[in-house]
Amino acid sequence: MIVAITGTPGVGKTSVCSHLRELGFQVIDINKLVSERFHKGFDNKRRCFVADLRKLRRHVKRIHKSAAKEKQDNRRKHILLLDSHISHLLHPDVAIVLRANPLELAERLRRKGFEERKIKENVQAETLDVILVEAVERCKFVYEIDTTGKSVEAVAECVREILSALREHTEERRKEMLAKYEVGGVDWSEYVEDVFAHCDDC
Numbered sequence: 001m002i003v004a005i006t007g008t009p010g011v012g013k014t015s016v017c018s019h020l021r022e023l024g025f026q027v028i029d030i031n032k033l034v035s036e037r038f039h040k041g042f043d044n045k046r047r048c049f050v051a052d053l054r055k056l057r058r059h060v061k062r063i064h065k066s067a068a069k070e071k072q073d074n075r076r077k078h079i080l081l082l083d084s085h086i087s088h089l090l091h092p093d094v095a096i097v098l099r100a101n102p103l104e105l106a107e108r109l110r111r112k113g114f115e116e117r118k119i120k121e122n123v124q125a126e127t128l129d130v131i132l133v134e135a136v137e138r139c140k141f142v143y144e145i146d147t148t149g150k151s152v153e154a155v156a157e158c159v160r161e162i163l164s165a166l167r168e169h170t171e172e173r174r175k176e177m178l179a180k181y182e183v184g185g186v187d188w189s190e191y192v193e194d195v196f197a198h199c200d201d202c
């Protein structure tokens with residue numbers, strides 16, 4: 001099973017994936033792959049590499065196939081986590097979208113050293129559910145985790161709960177375990193006015 005850990009920059013994907021890696025999960029750092037090999041050049045305006053999604057998808061499938069073979073797992077059983085805000089575009093079996101309250105997200109991005117323009121752009125995207133909508137449009141199974149006020153370890157535990165629900169339980173039990181992660185549980189609409197106040201571009 002290929003699982004995208006996605007969400008707006010700053011929601012904590014890499015922090016959570018690092019913790020899950022320590023717990024024994026296989027994780028691919030998609031952003032690193034994009035900057036090293038799987039890109040179609042550098043976008044000077046956005047100051048980032050343009051991902052080559054087609055090649056990335058093939059690469060991810062290959063890694064998953066050979067890891068499952070090595071572990072003698074079937075492909076459904078072997079979990080490969082993809083860490084990136086574009087991982088939901090790579091045809092995963094499941095997308096888990098990490099969410100963060102816009103005010104808390106701004107703080108996290110500030111701590112991460114993002115410039116104010118980028119903070120504003122990402123906070124607006126989070127408030128409008130941009131990544132969530134993209135994930136729902138492309139993936140059959142999508143779940144959300146609200147990371148607000150949760151430690152990295154607690155968020156990782158939520159990911160593990162989703163994964164174990166998907167793998168091991170009866171339909172009824174699965175529904176019960178996944179109920180709190182269903183799409184629609186996170187709603188930042190009360191922040192829209194503040195986040196878009198004095199917005200020159202809209």
Ligand SMILES: Nc1ncnc2c1ncn2[C@@H]1O[C@H](COP(=O)(O)OP(=O)(O)OP(=O)(O)O)[C@@H](O)[C@H]1O
Nearest residue numbers: 009010011012013014015085108112147150151152
């Ligand atoms: N659950 C959390 N609670 C508080 N702070 C967090 C949490 N998770 C991550 N952080 C902090 O938020 C910042 C962003 O985290 P991280 O780099 O993991 O985000 P990301 O989603 O991988 O971002 P990007 O898309 O830019 O790679 C870091 O400074 C990190 O320490």
Ligand SMILES: [Mg+2]
Nearest residue numbers: 013014015083
């Ligand atoms: Mg990251």
